[in-house]
Structure formats: structure tokens, C-alpha cells
Amino acid sequence: MGTTPSTDTEPLRADSARVRARMLQAARKRVADGDLELPMNAVAKAAGVGVGTVYRHFPTRQALLEALAAERYTLLVAEAEQAAAGPDVAAEVARLLRAALEHQRCDPALAAVLAEPDAARQETRDLGQALAAAVDRLLERARAAGEIRPDITVDDLRALVCGLQHAVTVSGDATDDRYLAILLRGLRA
Amino acid sequence: MGTTPSTDTEPLRADSARVRARMLQAARKRVADGDLELPMNAVAKAAGVGVGTVYRHFPTRQALLEALAAERYTLLVAEAEQAAAGPDVAAEVARLLRAALEHQRCDPALAAVLAEPDAARQETRDLGQALAAAVDRLLERARAAGEIRPDITVDDLRALVCGLQHAVTVSGDATDDRYLAILLRGLRA
DNA sequence: ACCTGAACACCGTTCAAGT
């Protein structure tokens, strides 16, 4: 993995950065149009680059998805950190789950990334760790306050939120709030 | 839809039935091997028939999936009808949801079919209607007994069970029972 | 170094030709 620029630890050369931005833009457009498939050939053509270039920057469809999701993932981590520090634990749990649902709804790529346990990019692993740390702090407080079932782990919460998102998708009617209320009630100690 | 034999209302000619069975067997093998993609060409080759024959019997990947899921779907409907008639409403709701989870876990094709609102085959629509009718009777009783949130509809329950199944899948650990308990608690009036 | 795009394998889908 030493030759791929996809981890963007180094400031890409200007032309490379431009090309990369074009690919991400093309991919984002596809996702926005409701196509999570992200065919590499199609992305390449839409971005006006050769297929090999797409593969060089994103060795995997998963890597491309993660790059797309990174921005919203970062927002979610920030909200988790706020929630972990917020005053009213129960309210913070509710706020965070609602935010997670909302972010997944706005960015299907994020929903896919959260549901996939093995991240392809280092950046995604870092985000996942930061998220887990913040949620763990929140859970600890919630447990101490007797506000949540003591057996719930960070990973349970991740799975349950992904499931809730799926439930909202399956039901045509956008009834996030009711389903969220059901989950919150079910999580109570 | 007048020329397709896929609705099996008429007793297929013997050779046609044989060919059909071979295709279903090949498809089932793929699903059992964890591949829900069901490439028509691959199914055809595995079944030793021409691609056109697969398309004739199953005009769509969705139709093929539904044919695969029909058997377990039928079992699920039977359990729903038992549950609707059972003595202890709360226990029947729990039993039914547990059964739905279990059937989805055993047959990924069923999970896909339950999550898809628009059925491709008439048989699937019939099963869906029978299931909805039974679940509705159960819900009516549960509401009357004050055992469930009164706003929960049959479609909510379908979505929530699909979501729960997804949560179990996302979490590597097979923790169905805990997640089921959370949902049941959340559903209480 | 980085990018291009031809090349090969595979899948979706149709349809003319066989029995």
C-alpha cells in the first residue's frame, strides 16, 4: 500500500489532486442519483480519466465509498463527541441516534460504510475509532445513570442504528421519529 | 404475462418441470454458498440450460429470488396464522417475531423478498397478503389487550423485523435474542 | 511518478434459429 495516494497523508501534487477531485465529484453525482454501485469504468468515463487512474486512487469500490463518506462521517464523530460531553445523558443519546440516522439518510455511502465492519482506508479506521471512543464515553455515563441496558456495547449501538436505518428504508413512509422512539424505549434499562 | 410458466398455476409439462427444478436447485446452491447475486448466465450454466430458458421461467432476478423464498415464506405465513389464533397475545407476538428472524437468517432470499415492497410474482403477492392478514389480526388483539403501541401497523412490523435482521447481520456476533428483546420492549404500549 | 486505454473475462438481456 506504499504507492497509493488514497490515504492522503501527503499533499498530493496539484494535477493529481485535481484529477482526484474530478473522480470524487463524478462518484458523488452517481450516489446522489441513487446509484450506490459505483462502476469503476463509468466513474472513470464520467470523470474523464482512464480506469487505471481510478484504481490507483481507490484500489477498491469500498475505498471509493469510504472516501465519499468521510466528510459526513467526520460530522458524525463531532456530534458524538459533543454528545459525550453534554449535560443530560438521556437527551444526548437520543440526539446522537437521531443525528446518526439523519446523516445516513443524507449520505447512503455513509450508511454502507457504517454497516461494513472492515474499513479499506486508514482514515476510515481512524474515524471509526474516534466514534467508538466518544460513544463509549457516552454509554459509560448512560449506564452509570441507569438510563440504558447495561449490556449494550458500542458495536451493538452501531448495529442497531444501521438496522433502524434499514427499517426506515424498507418502510416507504419516512417515519424515522417513530422508529427511533421505539429503539430508545427498547434500550432503556 | 400470459406466456410465462413462472406462476405455476398450470401443472407444467414434465420436461419443463424438470428443467425448472434444475434451475431452482442451481440457484439455491448459489444462495446457500452466500451469493445473493444470482447471475442469470451462471445459473443457466450451472443448471445446464440456455440463458433464455432461465429468463422464460423467471423474467427477473427478483422473480427467481421469490421462487426460492416461497417455501420458507409459506412456513412463515403458517406461523403467523397460528400466532393470530394463539392464547397469550404477548407471547404470540414474541414467538412470531422470533420466527420471522429465524426464517430470514436461514434463507437470505426470504430476507431480500420481505424487504422488497413490490413483488414480481403473483404467488408472492398472495403470500404477502395472507401474512398481512394474519399479522393484522394479531396486532388487533395486541392493541385491544394494551400490549403494543396502538400506532404500529403491519407494514411497520415488516420494516422493523427487516431492520432487526439487518442489525443482527451487521453485528458479527449472532445476538438475535438481545436485539429481539430490545424491539419487543420498544413496541410495548 | 502518474496517467491512458486496450485487452480479457464475465454478466445482463434479446432474439433468430432450432426441436
Added chain:
DNA sequence: ACCTGAACACCGTTCAAGT
């Protein structure tokens, strides 16, 4: 009637050749 499989378009992935 039913089945076959060639045909065409498209996508995944690699890699030799260009700059």
C-alpha cells in the same frame, strides 16, 4: 410450444505503453 446459444453492450480488473 419450448429450448438453445450467439450476439451485443457493459463492467471488473490488469498491465504494457505513453508523458
